[in-house]
Amino acid sequence: MRTSAAGSRLAWLIPPPSIIWILAMALLAALVYVSRDFVLLLFLSATLAYLLNPIVKVAESALIKRDAVVTVLYLAIGAAIVGGGYFLYPRLSAEIETLTVSLPSFGERLDEAIDAVQNEVGAQHPAANRFFMSREIRYQRLNAFFEQQAKDIPALVGQLAAMILASVLIPFFSYFFLRDGRNTLQSFLDRFPAHYIETSVAIWREIDRIVGHYLRGLALEGLALGVSAAVGLWLLGVNYPLLLGALSGAASVVPYLGPIVGGGSAVLVALIQFKSVAPIAKVVVLYLALKFLDIFAIQPLAVGGEKELHPMLLIASIIVGGHALGIIGMIIAVPAVTIVQRVGRLLYERRRDHDPSVFPRSNTGVQIPPFVC
């Protein structure tokens, strides 16, 4: 009796479950933030495993052992990278070497190119001259801009080293995710309360379908755009078509800003290379055509033409992603927030469909026959 009385007196010290949940979530968020680099590495590895899983499943449907499939797949990818590198490396390294050599004089060359284009436009349309900046002011501004960028180079080099390390670790981790993922899931399912398994796995399957469809669509979209941009730039005779194509493809995962980054880089290269309006216009037309191709053909086929994020949410997610995880954070922020938004919408719709007291169901008008012959 005495113990129970003391217990009831101390009961107010125990917080309600909702507070415990909030504290636990806050603790988890803090842990994720502290170890964000490692979490990011795991996230990217899991994403790669997720993208490769359908290939493994196709082989599994032919009753081939998962271990063997995953090992052969990674050997094949390794061979493809080595083979592709063998053919592409000389060209790519030549592009990088040329770019590195010409980088210190980049500001001067850009200034010369802008000057040449201004002269060309000014000669044809004298009225346009009043919109152009004087050469001195432009030169000062360009110099100030490049001096500022030069200060960021050590940080960029540090990020580059981290990216090279990540490019080794991500395939390494994803190999184990892909190989052991099914057994881990199986052992988790066996420990999950039996009574809730049917509904919980059903929700998880729907989430998995949405996330898988979106990620694979995004990867396909990036690949299609990257290849199209590289081929288009090569046909136009623009320098560094492979680098610019790769940049355009990778940037396409960020809606609105991606095409500006990809197209802007190509226009910049074309400006310095040709110092004339016509080739720049061709590059702009190429990127506009790619954008139309993306909207009307690639997106509907790959991603399914579903709605993108609200522009304000998009900008906010890029800023937060960039602040938390740097360049990679900016790239993955939009897909991550889109996935969260879609999963949230799915859970909301499920709740709405299963809670007639909150959202009354409309009568579908379907008549169930009294018997079927």
Place this chain on the structure above:
Amino acid sequence: MDPRQLYRVQLLAKVPLFSGLSQRQLGKLLIKLFERNYQAGETIFVQGEAGKALFIVLSGQVSIFRNNDETEEHFATLSAGSYFGELALIDDEPRFASARADEPTGLLMLYKSDFDDLIEGHKAIAIKVMNNLLRTLAGYIRRAQSHASNRNTLVTGVISAKTKAG
């Protein structure tokens, strides 16, 4: 060849719902299935809950029953190769009965969302499964009609006997 997967494909081949599917098609179906092991006495689903998946008995034994007030009405005991909960592939209406593992049991689950994927991606498989499912449902309906008809005949007979007697 993976012996574990081969065993599952051979078992699926014996399930009436998947009859007519080739080994290749069964392999494609198998990768859509989830596996879950149940302890003896564990509940698989409860009557009145929304159905989400079809269950196939891989090993062990399952009881299908319905609780009516205080009593438990037993419908069937299922062993390896049997299936239950097939209506979940059509809609997510509440289950009519409950299912419980009588002994340590392994089950394969086909979720409606995965079956919908099959309808989109592998029409030939989905059409065969749908065809088998329709046959099963037609069997249920015929049995129910025959049962109702017998009862009506019996009731009519009793009424006419009573009328004659009266």
